[in-house]
Amino acid sequence: METMFSIKPLTPHDQPFLWEMLYLSLHVPDGQAAFPREIIYEPNLRHYVEDWGLPGDLGLIALDEALPVGAAWLRKLREEDRGYGFVDDQTPEMGIALLPAYRGKGLGSALLEALFERAKETYPAISLSVSLDNPARRLYERMGFAPLRQEGDSLTMLKYLRQ
Numbered sequence: 001m002e003t004m005f006s007i008k009p010l011t012p013h014d015q016p017f018l019w020e021m022l023y024l025s026l027h028v029p030d031g032q033a034a035f036p037r038e039i040i041y042e043p044n045l046r047h048y049v050e051d052w053g054l055p056g057d058l059g060l061i062a063l064d065e066a067l068p069v070g071a072a073w074l075r076k077l078r079e080e081d082r083g084y085g086f087v088d089d090q091t092p093e094m095g096i097a098l099l100p101a102y103r104g105k106g107l108g109s110a111l112l113e114a115l116f117e118r119a120k121e122t123y124p125a126i127s128l129s130v131s132l133d134n135p136a137r138r139l140y141e142r143m144g145f146a147p148l149r150q151e152g153d154s155l156t157m158l159k160y161l162r163q
Contacts, residue, residue: 005069005110007062008061008063010052010071011053012052012053014052014059014061014071015052017068017071019040021071021095022045022048022049023035023039025096025097026040026045027131027134029133044083049095056074056122058073058119059071060111060118070097070107070111071095071096072095072096072108072111072114072115073096074092074093074095075092076093083129084129085129085157087125087127087148091126091127092123093128094126096108096112108139113143123161124160124161125160125161126159126161127156127159128156128157130155130157131153132155141157143159144159146159
């Protein structure tokens with residue numbers, strides 16, 4: 001039997017799951033130990049999720065029946081509190097993660113397409129940061145993100161949502 005997914009807007013009520021998605025979005029290279037879970041509460045990461053639902057926050061959650069299995073979200077950060085994929089004060093940074101069992105099934109692409117459709121009403125472009133060796137980079141390139149700059153082994157990518 002084929003699984004049917006639904007996608008709905010992220011709300012402040014979904015913040016506990018969003019913390020989990022932030023953790024799962026951290027790329028761990030093959031052969032390296034996973035990060036300690038507490039890492040998501042460090043200032044350079046928590047600003048992507050903390051107090052979810054602020055003006056400008058936009059996100060979607062994927063559900064397998066009633067079970068949350070993935071999320072894609074955007075948040076605008078400021079120069080003084082910049083994220084890894086920071087471009088400017090007007091361009092939100094994107095995060096995405098899926099539970100491991102749901103990867104490679106097209107759900108990430110579906111989440112991103114739905115997020116882009118909603119985001120283009122508000123934002124002309126969105127950015128993200130990805131490790132050079134992260135397999136998700138291929139997904140981002142396929143979805144229209146282009147390299148903007150490289151810092152160490154991290155790549156900042158930008159996608160224009162409007163022509």
